[in-house]
Amino acid sequence: MEEGDMDHIAADVQQAQKCTLVCESSQGTPNDKDNSPLTGAVFKNPVCKVYKFQTVDSKWMLVREQMEECTLSFSIPRQLLHLYIQEDMRRIQELRDLGELSPHWDNLRKEVIGRYGQVIAAYQETLAELNKITGPSFKPSCSKAQRYLEFIPINLHTQRMRVTCPRQTDAFYDVITVGAPAAHFQGFKGGGLQRLLSRHEAEKKSFSTAYQCIYYSPEHTAKAQEVLHSVGHLQPLISGLADQLLQAAQQHSMAGLREALKTLAGKTEQFVHALKDELVKSALLALHAAQPGYVTKNQNQTLPGHQGHSHQDHQSPSQRGQQGQSPPQNPGHSPGQPSATDNPVVVCNNVDGGSQTAPIREDGQAPLKRQDSIPCHKEYDEEEWDRVWADVAKSLNCVIAMVDKLQEQEPINNNQEQPIPKQVLADVITSHNPEGDWREQLCPLVVRLKECVAEVVVRARRAMTFVLLQEAACSIPQGLFLKQRRDVVFSQALAALACGFVMRLYAGMEDKGFLRQLHLVGLVAQFESLLSTYSEEIGMLEDMEVGISDLHRVAFKITQAKTDDPCDLQPVVIGRRNHYTVEVPLPRLVFQTLPHEIKEGKALQVYPVLFNVGINEQQTIADRFGDISLQERINQRNFEILDSYYKSLSDKVPSECLPCFQTQTDLKDLLGTLGQNVVTKKRKNVEILWLAGTICRRLNGIRFTSCKSAKDRTSMSVTLEQCALLRDEHQLNKDYFIRALDCMRSRLTQGEVVCQWDSDPEAACSVAENKPASRHFYPIALLLVSSHLLVVWLILSLVFLLAKYQ
Numbered sequence: 001m002e003e004g005d006m007d008h009i010a011a012d013v014q015q016a017q018k019c020t021l022v023c024e025s026s027q028g029t030p031n032d033k034d035n036s037p038l039t040g041a042v043f044k045n046p047v048c049k050v051y052k053f054q055t056v057d058s059k060w061m062l063v064r065e066q067m068e069e070c071t072l073s074f075s076i077p078r079q080l081l082h083l084y085i086q087e088d089m090r091r092i093q094e095l096r097d098l099g100e101l102s103p104h105w106d107n108l109r110k111e112v113i114g115r116y117g118q119v120i121a122a123y124q125e126t127l128a129e130l131n132k133i134t135g136p137s138f139k140p141s142c143s144k145a146q147r148y149l150e151f152i153p154i155n156l157h158t159q160r161m162r163v164t165c166p167r168q169t170d171a172f173y174d175v176i177t178v179g180a181p182a183a184h185f186q187g188f189k190g191g192g193l194q195r196l197l198s199r200h201e202a203e204k205k206s207f208s209t210a211y212q213c214i215y216y217s218p219e220h221t222a223k224a225q226e227v228l229h230s231v232g233h234l235q236p237l238i239s240g241l242a243d244q245l246l247q248a249a250q251q252h253s254m255a256g257l258r259e260a261l262k263t264l265a266g267k268t269e270q271f272v273h274a275l276k277d278e279l280v281k282s283a284l285l286a287l288h289a290a291q292p293g294y295v296t297k298n299q300n301q302t303l304p305g306h307q308g309h310s311h312q313d314h315q316s317p318s319q320r321g322q323q324g325q326s327p328p329q330n331p332g333h334s335p336g337q338p339s340a341t342d343n344p345v346v347v348c349n350n351v352d353g354g355s356q357t358a359p360i361r362e363d364g365q366a367p368l369k370r371q372d373s374i375p376c377h378k379e380y381d382e383e384e385w386d387r388v389w390a391d392v393a394k395s396l397n398c399v400i401a402m403v404d405k406l407q408e409q410e411p412i413n414n415n416q417e418q419p420i421p422k423q424v425l426a427d428v429i430t431s432h433n434p435e436g437d438w439r440e441q442l443c444p445l446v447v448r449l450k451e452c453v454a455e456v457v458v459r460a461r462r463a464m465t466f467v468l469l470q471e472a473a474c475s476i477p478q479g480l481f482l483k484q485r486r487d488v489v490f491s492q493a494l495a496a497l498a499c500g501f502v503m504r505l506y507a508g509m510e511d512k513g514f515l516r517q518l519h520l521v522g523l524v525a526q527f528e529s530l531l532s533t534y535s536e537e538i539g540m541l542e543d544m545e546v547g548i549s550d551l552h553r554v555a556f557k558i559t560q561a562k563t564d565d566p567c568d569l570q571p572v573v574i575g576r577r578n579h580y581t582v583e584v585p586l587p588r589l590v591f592q593t594l595p596h597e598i599k600e601g602k603a604l605q606v607y608p609v610l611f612n613v614g615i616n617e618q619q620t621i622a623d624r625f626g627d628i629s630l631q632e633r634i635n636q637r638n639f640e641i642l643d644s645y646y647k648s649l650s651d652k653v654p655s656e657c658l659p660c661f662q663t664q665t666d667l668k669d670l671l672g673t674l675g676q677n678v679v680t681k682k683r684k685n686v687e688i689l690w691l692a693g694t695i696c697r698r699l700n701g702i703r704f705t706s707c708k709s710a711k712d713r714t715s716m717s718v719t720l721e722q723c724a725l726l727r728d729e730h731q732l733n734k735d736y737f738i739r740a741l742d743c744m745r746s747r748l749t750q751g752e753v754v755c756q757w758d759s760d761p762e763a764a765c766s767v768a769e770n771k772p773a774s775r776h777f778y779p780i781a782l783l784l785v786s787s788h789l790l791v792v793w794l795i796l797s798l799v800f801l802l803a804k805y806q
Helices: 015-018 036-042 072-096 104-131 193-210 218-250 254-276 280-287 317-324 366-373 383-416 422-430 434-473 476-506 513-519 536-553 617-625 629-650 667-678 689-696 713-728 736-743 761-766 775-784 789-805
Strands: 044-055 058-069 157-164 171-177 523-529 554-560 574-578 581-585 604-612 704-705
Touching: 015 434, 036 044, 036 104, 036 476, 044 736, 058 072, 058 218, 058 713, 072 434, 072 476, 072 574, 104 434, 104 476, 157 713, 171 476, 171 713, 193 476, 193 536, 218 280, 218 434, 254 383, 254 434, 280 383, 383 434, 383 629, 434 476, 476 523, 476 536, 476 554, 476 581, 476 704, 513 574, 523 536, 523 629, 523 689, 536 554, 536 604, 536 629, 604 629, 604 689, 629 667, 629 689, 689 704, 689 713, 704 713, 713 736
Parallel strands: 171 704, 523 604, 523 704, 554 581
Antiparallel strands: 044 058, 058 157, 157 171, 554 604, 574 581
C-alpha cells in the first residue's frame, strides 16, 4: 500500500473464488470457522476487485469490492410457489365444504374452483421447471421474457465495498442490486399493479350486479382471510391447552392447573374477539339465503329509500329473492355483545344466568334494512350466531369457576389427609376421594368448551369462505389474473428483501447495538429506484410500488439450525398470502450469542420504503411533456413511513446503538431536508436519493438499488455512491475522485477478463476481446447533475464514434 504506484489492482479470478468476505464483520476474518458455513449457504461465486487510492494526507487506502450471487434468487420463489399451491388447494377444499347451494351459487362455485385449478396447474408447472434449473444463482436480464422465470428477480447480487486505511478500523458498505420487481413477462400495456388494482376495484361493483353478489371491499376480504387464519390457528391451540389442563388436574398440580388455565383463557379470549365482527354474522345470513329452499321475508314489498345498492331498486322482489344476498351491515363495526364475551375471564358471575341480548347497531334503521334486504329462511334464527358465539365464553367461565372451587377445597383436603405418593397417584385418581375427582369434575366442562369452539369454527369458516367465494366470483377472470401478477411481483421483492436481511444480519452478529435495534424496533429497508415515469417503465414502477408495499406484512425470525450443513442454513418461508414469515437459521454457536428476545423467537419487523427518481433521457421527456405525479406520490408517502420509523426508533433505542460516521449531520436535520425535497417541484432531483441513502445507512438499514434490469443505471448509481463515501468518510483525494470512479466502472483490467461489474454479470463471460473500456462513457454520471448535458453528451459521443470508424 505504501510503496506501490498503481492506480488500481485487480485480483485474479482464482483468488476471488477463495475469498469469504461476506463472513467478515468489523472484527472477523476470512478464516473465521464459526462464520464460514454462512458463506456457502446463501452467497456464492464471489468476484473481487481491489484498488488503492490516495487520501488527502498523502496516505494510501485499500479499497476492495466484492460482488456475489445469492441462492435466495431461486430458493425463495420456489418456496413461495409451493405455499401458493397449498393455499389455493385449501381454498378449493373450503369451497367444497360449503355444502349444498342453490343452482346459481353452485355454478359460480364450480367456475371459481375451475379457475383456481388452472392457477394451481400453472404454478405446479412453473415449480417443476424451476426445480430442473442448475447453474448460476441469478436470472440474467436477457431471460426476463421467459415465463418459467417470471417469479425470479433479475440480476440479484450483493456488493460490498471494504475500505482499509492506515491507523483506522476497516469499514464496509453493502448494497443489494436487483432489477425492478415487476411482471416483465406479462408486460405493461395496461399499466402496472397499482393502476390495474384501482381499475379492477371500481369494476367489481358492476360485476357484483351481474353475478348477483355482495360487493366486498379489499378490507372486508382481508378480514375474512384473517378470520379464517385465526380460527384455523387458534382451534388446535385451545384444544391442546384444554388437554394440558386435564393433565394438570390428573396430576393434582394446582400450580400447573393455574398456569394451563391462564394460557387457555388468553387464547380463548383471543379466539372470541377474532370473531367479534358483524361481517361474520352478515355472511352467515347470506350463506343461509344461498342454500336451496329459502324464503325471502316481505318478498312482495319494496323497501323505500334503499341506499347503497341501486341495482336492486330496479329488480322485482322475486329477482331479489333469486339473488339471495345483501350487503353486510357495516362489517367493520363491532356491535354490543353479551357481557360474558366482552371479557370472558371476569364475568364468572354470569355463567349460570342472564338472557342473551340481540346485537344493537349504531343505526336505528339497520334492523329494518336487514329485514327487508336480506333473504331469511323461515327456520333460521338471526340471533343463533350470538348464542353460539357466547357459549364459548360461557364454557370458559364454567371451567374457571370449577378451578376456583377446586382451589378452595385444596387446603381442606390437605389438612384432612396426607400427601399422596406418586406411585399410588393413579389409584387415588380413580377412587372416590374428593381430591381424586379433579379430572372427573373438569372433564365435562372442558369437553363442552372444545365442542363450542369446534361449532363456532365450522360456522365461521363457512361464512368467511362464502365471502371469498363472492369476491372471487365477481372478480373472474381479471381478479385471478391480478392475483397471479401480484404473486409474481411479491416473489421477486421478497427474494431481494430476504437476501438483504441475511446479509445485514451476518454483518451485524457482533454488534450489540444493532441486535438491540433489531428486536426492539426492526430495520428499515430502503429501495432506491431509477425508473423513469415514461412508457412501459411507468408500469414497472406501479408494479414495484405494490410489491414493496406488500413487504410490510413480512416478518423475520431467527432460529437455531439443526446442523452446520449449508442446506440447513437456508432461510425458510412459512405462512400465507399477506402474512409470511422468513425463518433464518444460524449455527448453534452463533445462535447462542444472540439476545434472549431473538432466541425466544420474537418476530423481527422490516419497514420497506421506496424512493424513485428517474435519471435517463426518457425521464427528460416525462419531466417536460409527461406526468410525474406517480413519482411524487411514492416519494411523499414513503417519506412519511421513514419519518415514522425514525420517531419510533428514537423512543426505544439510544443513539449509541446507531453507527458513527465522519459527517456529523444530525439525522433529524437530514430527515427535514428530505421532507422538503420530496415536496419540491424539481426535475431529476437526485438529492432525494442521496439523502434517503445516507439516512438509511445512518439507521443501520438495508440498501437496495434498482432500475429496469439492474445494469447501467444501477451501476452508475452504486459506483458514484461508493466514490462519494470514500470522499466523505475516508478523505479520498479530490484528484482521485474521477479516477476512482473510472476504475470502478471499467470492465476490463490488467488484461484479464473479469465479470462485468457495472453491467449485466452474465455478459462478462462472453467478453472475448481485451480492449480497454470506452473512456467516453463515464460522463453519463454527469447526467445526474443536469438533463441539459444529455444533448451535449449525445453529440460528443456521435462525433467520437464517427471519427473512430472513419
